[in-house]
Amino acid sequence: DGGITQSPKYLFRKEGQNVTLSCEQNLNHDAMYWYRQDPGQGLRLIYYSQIVNDFQKGDIAEGYSVSREKKESFPLTVTSAQKNPTAFYLCASSTDGNSYEQYFGPGTRLTVT
């Protein structure tokens, strides 16, 4: 059963703590993406990776970091430098960097208090 998994579905953290969100795909896709979704603002790109060991900043990368050590995995760390971390985080993948079709995971809702 192929797809994108994100865990956990809900995550709670105290302000000042770093937190890592998991994203795994078994679609054999080369490209992976992280988006942030806030009410009334659509989806905004945080980071993307077109190939293993390479990634680029998106439109709102400040306060976030990623790694791409394996093709299947693209974890996102929300650092304490991110001023408004509470949001719904979505991971996506596409066959390669030239594909226009992105497939999304179920998301992780992060709440920081």
Next chain:
Amino acid sequence: QQQVKQSPQSLIVQKGGIPIINCAYENTAFDYFPWYQQFPGKGPALLIAIRPDVSEKKEGRFTISFNKSAKQFSLHIMDSQPGDSATYFCAAIIPGFQKLVFGTGTRLLVSP
């Protein structure tokens, strides 16, 4: 300008009605325009997409109309059903960058 403007923000129609969601863009370099459907607590799912060399595309009850000269495109849902109640996002992409630019979303409610 890498923005896609979407309207309305929310929409309520009766079952069987035809909701229409509109999007507009400025950057003529965009060359692929997908629509995503998102149910509460879930990730968006690709619904239908169009390229600017086509004026209309239909897939089942969903139709995209594209007006290249006006730089506008819209989603029509024929014979809408309560199960279509979801948030719909339009998006656009520039070739070579592979970054989707999303509209702000339209929350659709189809009443029984």
